[in-house]
Structure formats: structure tokens, C-alpha cells
Amino acid sequence: MTPRTTAGRPAWAGRNYTLLTTSAVITTLGSHGALVASAFAVLETGGSGADVGLVAAARTLPLVLFLLIGGALADRIPRHRVMVAANALNCVSQGVFAVLVLTGEARLWHMMLLSALGGTGQAFFSPAAEGMLLSTVTGEQANRAFALFRMSVNGAGIGGAALGGALTAAIGPGWVLAVESVAFALAGGLRAFLDVGHVPARAPGGGLLSDLREGWQEFSGRPWLWSIVLQFSVVVAVVGAAESVYGPLVAREHLGGAAPWGIALGAFGVGTIGGALLMMRWKPRRLLFTGTLCVFPLALPSAGLAVPLPVWALCLVMLVSGVAIEVFGVNWMTAMHQEIPEEKFSRVAAYDWFGSVSMVPLATALAGPVESAVGRSTALWGCAALVVLVTAAVLAVPDVRRLTRRPAPARTTAPGAASEAAPAAAVGAKA
Template sequence: MTNSPGVNSATAKRSRLPRWAGRNYVLLTAATVITNLGSHGALIAAAFAVMESGGSTGDVGLVAAARTVPLVLFLLIGGAVADRVPRHRVMVAANALNCVSQAVFAALVITDGATLWQMMLLSALGGTGQAFFSPASEGMLMSSVTGEQASRAFALYRMAMHGAGIGGAALGGAMVAALGPGWVLAIDAAAFALAGALRAFLDVRHIPAREPGAGLLADLRDGWQEVIGRPWLWSIVAQFSVVVAVIGVSEAVYGPLVARDELGGAAPWGFALGAFGVGTVLGALLMVRWKPRRLLYVGTLCVFVQALPAAALAVAAPLSVLVAVMLVSGVAIEVFGVSWITAMHQEVPEEKFSRVSAYDWFGSVGLVPVFTALAGPAEGAFGRSTALWGCAVLVVVVTTAVLFVPDVRRLTRREAPAVEPAEPPVADPVR
């Protein structure tokens, strides 16, 4: 019997994809590209919306903080929930919350009715959605690939994610100027709606059914035991609680000030941040081909490079040097990022992916508000250059400490035969 043209076309399209790129992986990557295109533009739009409503620089910070606080508060709960119920349901619900909050935000801005408390509340709802979404998304990604091609799959996913982020920021800035911040927020709401629709068709039938647990707190304790039982895991989470906070202070507080006083304003600083984004894409592209055997050791060595941007800002390096440093820093952090998620995929049981990921996320963002709040007093007490050198030294110290953990140096990649993900049945795509 001859196949129909539609079947032949679908088969040909499927054959062009790698064997490990199953339906879930393709849907996850497409949805992530869509949301990153919208969200990176929305970050710019939200700041301009606050300023256009008459808000000050401090008000912009309050709206940004309103998003960060619930993200920190609800991350661990989000991870436990994502390991108790099908992860795609958590992701879709979080996307729905983000869609509604951004749509209301957009409507208020477009009609000139947005007040500071409303913008803070809507940003807080967006942060809450992100807190539940992130652990579920990372767990779903790790469960979507198997075998020795996992590292390549993660690298391609992250390359698409970072590329969309760069494009979203560029498009967002242009669209804010052309259409106004309200319409950019509306586009972000539509992007969440479309991405949520795609994620609704993720298939979870290959994931074993969860056994009834003893409760949410018991799940959180279980996840904590999973973390502290692996020295390589808790040590790197502790390391990155400092590294991410230091990078945040350098890029969000001191970097713009150095750019204003030494480099000529916002445009050069934006160019330097763009170079970092390009570096992350190049780093992901490198990791598509390169599979270091001692993946955590290699990844941790690359973290030392994250001290260079703070050092370059401390000496007010010329723009060409700063751009080169930011580019290399982006490459290095992506080598670590792919190595890290590959190690998590290899070592952590599937049914605990999201809880462990939540502790990882919590460690990464928990100290950011503290370091940001201390940035001003540190500059006043020691001077900006000294404070930046302190940031660089902190990165070197905590990264050196991690290398003393034997498991970080010794954990090796385990090669396994590649397994093609099973195609889900046509009927009943959502459980």
C-alpha cells in the first residue's frame, strides 16, 4: 500500500531531526524560544513603563524586586509540586498565570492607568509563575533526552534559549521605541499563551507514576537529603549562590555606573552585555561538539573566568577589552552550564529532578537581593574599584574552594548507548 503524500512529508521531516530529538524535546525548545523572545523584551518594557508613568529609578528597582522576592520564596515549593504532579501541568499553569498578569499589566500601561502598587503586584505574580515554572521545566527537559547525546541536546537547547534572549532584547528595545512599552508587554502575554499551548501537548507517559508521598514538607526534606548527600552538588550550589550574586552586582549596579562615568553612557554597556550574550551562544555551540570526560572539573575551571568582568570594570578597562572579556565570560559560563545540567541528568534520579533543580535555583538567586542591597554601602565604604575587586576575589575564592571537593574533580561522564525517545501515541496527548 502506498503512503499518502502527508505521511511521506511527515516522515521526511522527522528523518531530518536527530534520533534523540523526540517530540517533547522539540516542543520544549520551540516553547522556550517563544517565551524568551517575549520575556527579554518585556523586561525592558516594564522598566520604561514605570518611568513613563512618572516613576523614579528607585521605583524601577521596586518593581524588579517585587518579581524577585516571590521567585525566591516559592522556588522550593514549586520544585516539590513539580515532582508530585505531571510537570507539564505545572508549566502550563505557570504560563497561564504569566500570560494573565502580563496582559493586565499591558492593558493598564496602554490606557495610562498603571500605578506603582499595581505594577509591583503584577510583577510579583510573574515571579510566582516563574518560581513554579523553572523547576518543572528543567525536570521536564532532563527527562526528555536519554543516552550519551544528552549533553549535545542540552547544549542545543541552551543555544536556542540564549539566541532567543539576545533577539528578544534587541527586538524589545526597538519595539518599545516604536510602539510603546504597553504593546510589548501585550506581545509577551501572547507569547506565554502560545508557549503554554505547545507545552500542553508534552507527553509524560514515559515518566513513571509518582508514588503517594507523605506530604509537601516530606518531599522538601527528601529533596534536601538528595542535595546534601552529594558533595559535588551542594558545594557547587553554595559556590553559585555567591558567583551569581557577584555577577548580578557587577552587571546590574556597578557596570552601568562605570559605563556612565568612564565609557560614555548606556550604549557601550549595552554592547558589552550583548557580547556576553553572544558568548553564551558560542559556548553552547562549542558544547555541541565537545564532551569533556571530567565534566564538573572542566566546568568549574571555567568559572574562574567570571572574575574577569568585575576586574575589567575595577580598572575601567577600554571598551574593546571589556567586550572581549564579556565574550569570553559568556563562553566559559556556558561550558559550565552544559556540564552542570549533564551531571544532574546523569546522577540525580528522574523522580527528583525538579526538587533538586529547585534547590539549585534557590541557591543561585537567594543571595542576589542581599548583595544588591549591600552594593551601595560597599561602594561608599571602600570605593567602587575596591568593591569590584572584592567581587572578583570572591569568585576566585569560592571556586578554588569547590576544587578541593574530591567528587567535583573525579566525577566523570558515563557513556551510555543512545536511545531514541519513544514517540507518543496520537490519541490522548495530555494526561
């Protein structure tokens, strides 16, 4: 039986873990709805598929530009301060976006600029958040903790996507964007209470460039790490183009609009919950080999949109891909937690994020022109084929096939865990 604290939580689910999970659930509820709303906001102002792609690219470009700086910063100053500041920027940018849409004053350049500000916030937030989460759980319970965190967040994504699609169809995208702004404000308030006392003080050293160089050495010296990040630079780009650009267009022309597309995205969320429940109990010995096999099903949604499948069948393939990516995600986070030193978590996470999203601006910006050149169906089949090809290539890397789960050192409590004996314990040394 898993030991429990006086609050009824598992011993490893301490104060930091609870705050991180709660705040992530809040922002996910808002952001999943806003993903649907922002695409339809562009379309409702007379924009084309190419314009949807430009707005999506505008968000991702600053994410790529600032990720590495964000990672170095989060390993140098308290991570929760970086997270709160990024949440504040996201709150303001989404709030202005909502006001412009609601008043009918939104123009394409407005939406691109505000999306770019949101991407800047995410660039600083993501490495800090991942580093904070990785440092919050013990090695022994890492698999279960990551699975429960992801299940909670993805469960929120189900409601957020479905509700966002329904609200976008019923009252328009502006109100959905306003809800996301409020969600960022509330989540930032919660994250301000995170405890970073367990994180060892950084030893005096070089400046930003030195920190980036150390992170690069940690990243480039591990073939399993950089090969999977290269794989996901393609996978995330083509899946992102398919779902953020082609998906809303297929939904509008063949599926009935925003609400069915929101339901399909919700089915993906249901699948991720199923995958997380599976990973709460299953601990594969070959972490990355098992995870990489589960990337192949990510080709299914693009293929389903290419046909296009009816709504029920599209929901089924989204469900399957959701289960598969969750198995990959938990194994990936467990491998990072096991192999990367704590003081370099955020910098390595930044290189991970940088590689994974670096091709997204190009893919989303080119989605419209590619559709015009070869047709939407051919473009979607190409997305599916690329997922299969790069995933097969990664399986040729020996470290991906051989990296195994190691027994973790015994620990009594996780950082930030509430107990009668002590408020916290030292932390041990991972899109």
C-alpha cells in the first residue's frame, strides 16, 4: 500500500506536486478551449487556412527563439518566479486578444502579435515548469507521479476542448479566450506559493553563455536524447500543422464545424487518460523502446483527416493516438528524471522543447501554400508518412533500444511533502 500523509495524499504527492498539478489543470481547461477558439476567431474575421497557419506560426516562432534563454534562466533563479512572470504575460496577451475579438476589432496582425506574446511566455514557462516538476517527485515514485500529473492535465483537456468547441459554436471565440486569460491569472497565483527551498543553490560560475554550453554538452552527449528530440522536431511539426490548420478546415467543411472538432480533440484527451491509467501500474523495463513504438499511432489522426473519416471514426483514431502518446510521455519523463542531474533539468528541458518545436513555425506557415500546391488530402497523407518514417529511423539508435529502468535509491518523502515528521526532504536527481 502507498504511504499517505495526514492530508490523505500519497506521501510523494507533496505540497509542490499538488500546487503544480492544480495550476496545470486550471490552465489546461482554458488553453484547450482557446486552441479551438483562436483558429475559429481567424476564420470568423474572414481569414483563410493560410491565415490560421500564420497565427499559429506567430505563437511558435518566439517560443523557438527564447526557449534556450528560458531554460538557462530557470536553472539560475527560482523556477517558480519564472513561471509566475510567464503566466502574467500570457494572462495579459490572451485578455487583449479576447477584447479585440469581442469588440470586432481584431485584425490579422493583432492576432499574430498577441499570439507571439503568448509564445514568448510559454518559452520561459515550459523549461521552468518541467524542471520544477522533475525536481518535485522521488525517483521511486516518478513513473506513478508523472502518470498521475499527466492524467490530471489531460483530463482537464477533455473538458476544455469539448467545452471550448461548444462555447465557440454557441457564443463565439472571444469569450473562450477571455476564460483562458482568467485561468492564467488564477494559476499564476497558485504557482507563487511553490516552495523552492529543496533546490540546491547554484554554485557561482559563468554567465548565460556558459550555462547554455553546459546544457548543450549534457544534451548532445546522450544519443537517445538528441535522436528522439530530432524525431519530434518532425513529428510535432506535421501533427501540429495537421491539427491546428487542416483540422479546423476539415471540421468546417465535412464534420459540421467547431463542436465536432472539439469532441474529436476531447477523444484524444480521453485516450491520454487511458494511457496514464495504464502507466500508473505498468513500468516497462526498456523505457524508450516501448515509448518510441507508441509514436507510430500519431500518424492516424492525419490519415483520418485525409480521408476524411466520419466524426465517430475520427474520434476513435484520436482515442488510440491519445493512449499511445501518453505511454511515450510517461516513459520519456521517467527517463529524463533518471538520467539528467537536477541542476540541469531546465536547460536540458529547454533543448528538448527547442528541438521539438523548432520546425513548427515553418510547418504551420507552409501548411496553406502546401495545401494549395498539392491538395489538402495529399498534404495530410504526407504528414502521416513523415511520422512513420522518422519514428522507424529512431529505432535504429542503439541507446533508444537499450536504455533501461534502474532501481531508484530509497527515499522517505518527496520535496514539499507534508508529514508529521518533517515538511520536506531533499530532492534526488527527463516533449
